[in-house]
Amino acid sequence: MYRAVVVDDEKYDLEGLRRLIPWAKLGIEVVCSENKPLAALSYMEEYPIDILVTDIKMPVLTGLELSRKAMEKNPDLRTIFISGYQDFEYAKQALHLKADGYVLKPIDDDEIEALLKKVVSDLDDSIKRKQDQTRLDESFAYIKGDFLQHLLEGSLAKEAIPPLMERFKLGHSAGVSRAGIVELDDVMWRSKPESDDRENPLQAAMAFVIRTMEGGAFGPWCSLSATQVAFIHTGDAWELENSLNELNDRVRAATPFTLTSSYGEPMPFPYEISRSFAQAKELIGNKMFIGKNRVISPAHAKLQVARDATDLNAILDEIFAAMAQYDLLKICDCMEELFDNVRSFDHPEKVHSFSIHVASKLEAYLRTAGETFHSLLGWGFEHLDAVRQFETAEDIKSWLRRALFEISERLFFKKQGKNRRLMEPIEQYVQEHLEEELTLRELANRFSYSANHMGLLFKDHMGESFNDYLVRHRMERAKALLLDSRLKVYEIADRVGYKSLAYFSRLFRDQFGITPGDYRKQG
CATH class of the missing domain: 3.40.50.2300 (Response regulator)
Incomplete structure (x- = not known):
């Protein structure tokens, strides 16, 4: 219609x-x-x-x-x-x-x-003309991207390359070129939309990356996955690093993500570009050890520090004792010592296996205290498997440290029964920021908790989820504001944190069984 x-x-x-x-x-x-x-x-x-x-x-x-x-x-x-x-x-x-x-x-x-x-x-x-043109454009872009990916992977016969390069206006030769990869960071944790009305943040961020690359000096590009884009660059390394750093700055400013990028040594184009691409792939894999939100150049060698592995069981015993005593500083020190062992690993999978081993030991310890991950944090086994979704050893360490903090805290509060003192400043903060786009994740970050832990605290203390609590108090605030006839309904919606008048009206009707306009008429 x-x-x-x-x-x-x-x-x-x-x-x-x-x-x-x-x-x-x-x-x-x-x-x-x-x-x-x-x-x-x-x-x-x-x-x-x-x-x-x-x-x-x-x-x-x-x-x-x-x-x-x-x-x-x-x-x-x-x-x-x-x-x-x-x-x-x-x-x-x-x-x-x-x-x-x-x-x-x-x-x-x-x-x-x-x-x-x-x-x-x-x-x-x-509409039909636009759809037909869009299909043609998408088909051409797909075929070109498929050709570039096969070229980078070195899976094309040499005789097939020149005609395809001519078709896609890439020329017959460009001397030497570098292959590179850009990859969005933290996609597992930031790609879920806040509501059904919003575009998936990952898709929006990748669209922004591609638009920005098309307007820059990166050269031909193709999508490798939902989080990675490969490109072929003909300039010098200094120029490329500047462009990649600028791209990361723009992505960080416009999206919830950062970028990690890598590039290989210059190789004869097009026939040897696959060697540069293989190097770029190996370098982007080193993100686990080198870190994210940066450019990884061929100058970065694999981080391999030869050292004797400290007795893991002794460190874990210290961690568990610190947890029982609610000694967060000691937990931090032990975590640093624990993850010093990671520096001797030569593959990301070993880091994941090591971390799951540590988490399993922690679960066994909790059972001796009559607790489990589920009883304290609401975790199932899938949360331990989530370790594999992290991209750097530092990310895993931060995640595990936060989990230890939360477990230690919940054990402490179970003993002390002081949830009320903890929740009072959180409730006050929510009441003072009802007009803002407040999310559970933002609130958790504000008070140094994970979103999962904050959600459990809310449920335990308030008897309702954070979202239900937020909507209920926003609607109560809206009812009071509707008594002021000088305010337009859309102004009231904005004052209680909703940019969409239709969405606000629907929530108000769901809460009170009447539209905001009808409620005002009754008053």
Whole structure:
């Protein structure tokens, strides 16, 4: 269904337009009908529409001005103007605006229905043309990306390379080039959207990376996965590192992610570029040891420090004793000593196995105290397997240290029964920041907890989830604000943390069984 807005300052004419035209049969939904052009403009600035049917001569804002302003936001808007016979000058201006139709009053139903049918047909044709072009563009981009990936992997016969390079306008030779890889960091922890109304952050971030690379000096590129992009660069290493650092800065500023990137030594292009790519792949794999949010160049050798492994059991015993005594500083010291052993590892999988071994030992210790990961943190076995999703040894250490802190804290509070003292500043902070886009993760970070632990604290203490608590208190605040007739409903929505008026209204109705507008009328 196409979305239409109908505007006429004469209420009788407006009602006739709304009721006498078979909109649904034409495949059109009238999403807004207004006798005040400014109100219609406000709607069109907030919501997408396809068709505008408007009277030309209206007070405050003419139909021509309304159409012109609406087309600034939506150049593809289709417009039909309605006017009296005497407004010929307006009609000429309407034609100058490339209107899709001009109807005289009194309106002939058959005439305007025929015009609307033509508009719908034109919209159908326009959508089909765009879809066809999009399919062609996507097909070409896919084939080009597939060729580049095979070229980088060295899986193409030499005789097949020149014609494909000619087809994709890559030239026959570019001297020497470097292959590189950019990879988003922390994708397992930051890719889940906050709500169904939002785009997946990972997809949005990758789209931003690709747009930025296309506008820069990286050269041909192809997607390797949902988190990695490979490229071929013909400049010098200094220029490439500057470009990669700048790309990371822009990604960090515009998305929740950072980038780790790598590149290989320069090789003859195109036939030896796979050697540079193999080196870039090996270097990006060293992110586990070298760290993320940086450029890993060929100058970075694998981090291998030969040292005697300290007795792990002795360190673990110290950690468990520190946990029982709620000695967080001692836990930190022991974790540093524990992960010093990681420096002698030569493969990321060994780091993962080592970390799972430590977590298993911790679970066994907790059982001797009559506890488990599940009883203290609500964890199942899948949480231990989540270790494999971390990208650096530092990430694993931070995750495990935080888990130890939380276990130690929960053991302590179980003994002391002082959850109330812990929750009071958290409740106060939530009440003082209801108007902000507050999330459980942000709150947890504020008070140095994981989101999972903070969620458990809320559930235990409040008897409801954090989201239910937040919505309930926001709606109570909204009820109080609705008593102030000077405030618009959308202003109230903004003051309790919601940018979408429709989403706020739905939550209010779910909470109280009545819309905000109806509640205000009752007051």
